[in-house]
Amino acid sequence: MNRNLRAYLRDTTLHGFRFLEAAFVHPVAKVVWAILIIISFYLAGLMFSSSVQEARQDKLERNMSKNAM
Numbered sequence: 001m002n003r004n005l006r007a008y009l010r011d012t013t014l015h016g017f018r019f020l021e022a023a024f025v026h027p028v029a030k031v032v033w034a035i036l037i038i039i040s041f042y043l044a045g046l047m048f049s050s051s052v053q054e055a056r057q058d059k060l061e062r063n064m065s066k067n068a069m
Contacts, residue, residue: 016040 009021019025019033 006021009017012018016033016037020030020037025033
């Protein structure tokens, strides 16, 4: 693994990333952590997308109600 990537993983404040680099963590545990991190990013993306769509819909509804008056 690249030295800079190892340093980033070791020193980052993003929870879970340091376990991907730690020597004391079993390889199976590293795979589990990687899967959990990927799932977390995926779910965060879904929530962000949902929030953006909701905000757009709310803006559209407010604009439509203004035009109806």
